[in-house]
Amino acid sequence: MTPLALTIGDPAGVGPELACAAWALSGTANLPHFFVMGSKRVLEKAARRRGLHVKVRAITDPGQAAAVFDTALPVLDLGDIEYTPGQPTDEGAALALKALETATALVREGRAAALVTGPVAKSRLARVGFTQPGQTEFVADACGVPHDRAVMMLAGPSLRVVPVTVHVALHAVPGLLTADLIETRSRIAAAALVCDYGIAAPRLAVAGLNPHAGEDGRMGHEDGAVVAPAVAALQAAGIDARGPLPADTMFHAAARETYDVAICMYHDQALIPIKALDFDEGVNVTLGLPIVRTSPDHGTAFAIAGTGQARPGATLAALRMAGECAARRALA
Numbered sequence: 001m002t003p004l005a006l007t008i009g010d011p012a013g014v015g016p017e018l019a020c021a022a023w024a025l026s027g028t029a030n031l032p033h034f035f036v037m038g039s040k041r042v043l044e045k046a047a048r049r050r051g052l053h054v055k056v057r058a059i060t061d062p063g064q065a066a067a068v069f070d071t072a073l074p075v076l077d078l079g080d081i082e083y084t085p086g087q088p089t090d091e092g093a094a095l096a097l098k099a100l101e102t103a104t105a106l107v108r109e110g111r112a113a114a115l116v117t118g119p120v121a122k123s124r125l126a127r128v129g130f131t132q133p134g135q136t137e138f139v140a141d142a143c144g145v146p147h148d149r150a151v152m153m154l155a156g157p158s159l160r161v162v163p164v165t166v167h168v169a170l171h172a173v174p175g176l177l178t179a180d181l182i183e184t185r186s187r188i189a190a191a192a193l194v195c196d197y198g199i200a201a202p203r204l205a206v207a208g209l210n211p212h213a214g215e216d217g218r219m220g221h222e223d224g225a226v227v228a229p230a231v232a233a234l235q236a237a238g239i240d241a242r243g244p245l246p247a248d249t250m251f252h253a254a255a256r257e258t259y260d261v262a263i264c265m266y267h268d269q270a271l272i273p274i275k276a277l278d279f280d281e282g283v284n285v286t287l288g289l290p291i292v293r294t295s296p297d298h299g300t301a302f303a304i305a306g307t308g309q310a311r312p313g314a315t316l317a318a319l320r321m322a323g324e325c326a327a328r329r330a331l332a
């Protein structure tokens with residue numbers, strides 16, 4: 001009954017209200033027990049604004065969450081702040097960062113079963129001392145895992161995708177892509193699909209970088225020079241990998257049946273198809289870590305925070321997936 005730790009995210013975003021909505025739906029959605037790392041007052045205000053009757057109860061230790069969860073949303077309280085939905089502040093970013101740091105430490109210590117991070121705005125966090133490109137790299141650093149071995153995967157009912165390069169400018173992508181990076185990230189993804197998702201022999205579809213996967217070098221050299229050698233190395237290691245495949249025909253329904261994960265060369269090549277297909281159930285999960293970490297696929301959605309329009313599906317899916325992966329690891 002070790003609970004999951006859910007961070008509140010940026011208080012001005014949709015994180016607090018979705019934490020409350022998830023608790024309110026936890027019975028019907030069959031969610032594992034969780035507690036929020038954040039602010040009792042912020043959660044209470046967010047629930048009220050959304051018209052939810054959620055009792056929020058402060059706990060002092062994750063071990064108390066199970067006894068509280070059936071009647072109230074447990075929170076490890078980091079204090080109150082002034083906040084307005086949709087209007088991010090440095091104070092709010094500092095609370096989000098503190099929640100992330102504290103929750104990550106608790107999961108590392110085994111006092112919470114997995115980390116589920118609420119949405120934060122990276123540009124706001126950077127103003128209060130956050131040095132990493134995203135929460136993925138923050139958690140990797142906390143676990144002592146090099147950034148190239150902490151692999152972002154987005155998973156939904158229709159598709160799983162891994163972006164090999166992530167939060168970098170598009171013009172930098174060709175220079176960053178190496179056969180070694182593609183192979184390393186693909187191997188970590190394949191291993192995680194076995195351990196955390198119970199897929200005995202994962203099938204990897206590796207996208208090309210250029211249109212038509214380079215069209216035999218007429219539309220760019222990277223597919224032949226970088227992606228193809230990575231796929232060959234994966235195959236030589238006994239991994240069921242194919243590619244480089246033209247990315248434009250990888251994501252239609254019949255194509256998706258032929259693989260378990262699409263290895264993509266850059267952020268939008270991966271995230272556009274999954275957010276088009278599975279936005280309301282998409283989970284961002286970090287593979288290759290000693291702890292389980294998931295997150296809803298969406299961001300802070302400042303424009304709709306506090307309006308009641310934010311849909312909770314991705315948060316529910318992130319909690320559920322974290323619980324399932326943690327349970328599978330506990331049994332291994």
Ligand SMILES: NC(=O)C1=CN([C@@H]2O[C@H](COP(=O)(O)OP(=O)(O)OC[C@H]3O[C@@H](n4cnc5c(N)ncnc54)[C@H](O)[C@@H]3O)[C@@H](O)[C@H]2O)C=CC1
Pocket residue numbers: 014118119120121122123135284295296297298299300301302303304309310311312314
């Ligand atoms: N896991 C995380 O912490 C993530 C954080 N971000 C951050 O979020 C901030 C805003 O990013 P955007 O690109 O605008 O993405 P976003 O996901 O916040 O919003 C994109 C669009 O989707 C809508 N939307 C988002 N979540 C929704 C929900 N639960 N229900 C209904 N509609 C929803 C928004 O209203 C907006 O129209 C950025 O600062 C970015 O860094 C973005 C993605 C993931």
Ligand SMILES: NCC(=O)COP(=O)(O)O
Pocket residue numbers: 133134135136137271284295
């Ligand atoms: N586009 C995905 C995203 O922004 C999530 O990043 P992270 O904070 O989970 O590293």
